[in-house]
Amino acid sequence: MKRLFFPLLFLATSLFVSCEKSVEEPARQLLAKAKEHYSQNNYNNARLLIDSISVTYPKAYKTRREAEILRREVMLKEKHRDVEYFADMYEMLSERRDSLVTSFTFNKDGQYQDMGYYTVPSQAIALNPFNSFLRASVKENGDAYLTSYYRGAKIAHRTLKVSTEESYVTCDNPFSSRSYWYLGVYNERRDYRYGTDGGIMDFIASATTPIKVAISGDQGKYEYMLRSEDMAAIRSVIELSNLLKMVEEARNMRDEAQRSLDFLIKSQQRSQANQ
DSSP states (O other): OHHHHHHHHHHHHHHHHHHHHHHHHHHHHHHHHHHHHHHTTOHHHHHHHHHHHHHHOTTOHHHHHHHHHHHHHHHHHHHHHHHHHHHHHHHHHHHHHHHHGGGSEEEOOTTTOSSOEEEOGGGOGGGOSSOOEEEEEEETTSOEEEEEEEESSOOOEEEEEEEOSSOEEEEOOOSEEEEEEETTEEEEEEEEETTSSTTHHHHHHHOOSOOEEEEEETTEEEEEEOOHHHHHHHHHHHHHHHHHHHHHHHHHHHHHHHHHHHHHHHHHHHHHHHO
16 A cells, blocks of 8 residues: 555646646746736736736636736836826816916905805906896806896896897706895896806807897896807806816826825735735
8 A cells, every 4th residue: 555655646746736837837928928018017908917817827826926916016006107197187287277267357255255266357246337247257166157147127037048040048047046236226146057057158158149148037028138258258267167177187086096006005015014
């Protein structure tokens, strides 16, 4: 019996080594290709090859351990790249914003407002004390608004309609309403939020012909032609609104990428400490 034991043990060991070699060698070839892509900054291709090692050669334990180490390195590189990319995007967009806002007036009452807003100088209330007009504004976070100012006999207006000779859009859901007397003139103010304004601001911004404004309520209606400078102001506010939204999004993506990177770095540090 003893005579058979050692030959059988040798045969089993040889078969195990042969089997291990048959799975490790092709797995290591994939790992070598993954390392090559990693060195060339082709991180996506490197990750795909690492994934294929686990799927195709699940019993290549040695190579899989090395592949997981490489996977962590790939993820760190990707996150470093993401942080740099979004930081550069945020900086570029912030510079565009800083340049654009120089043509706006910034308003903020620190005692009552957490967030300021931008308006076009030509639409200042002081310059339009008796005009019925549409005034555009945008908050620092990019939320834009359209305010309908009406001066005259009370009509309690709610519905706002803007039209050209070819088409029109309407909105009858202002999110805030206020009426008051100013310099002996009755005023009605109705605020509409961009995005829920029935497409009015976009309609005005894209118009190439004169626009008629019609406001109506329970006690009457009133019509007037929208001034060209007000049309231009609305276009400018929409442009700034879109840019401010992009700045906010880039900042959020940069911060999220940085949090992910910090998490990976701490995880790697803990892993190295436990080895």
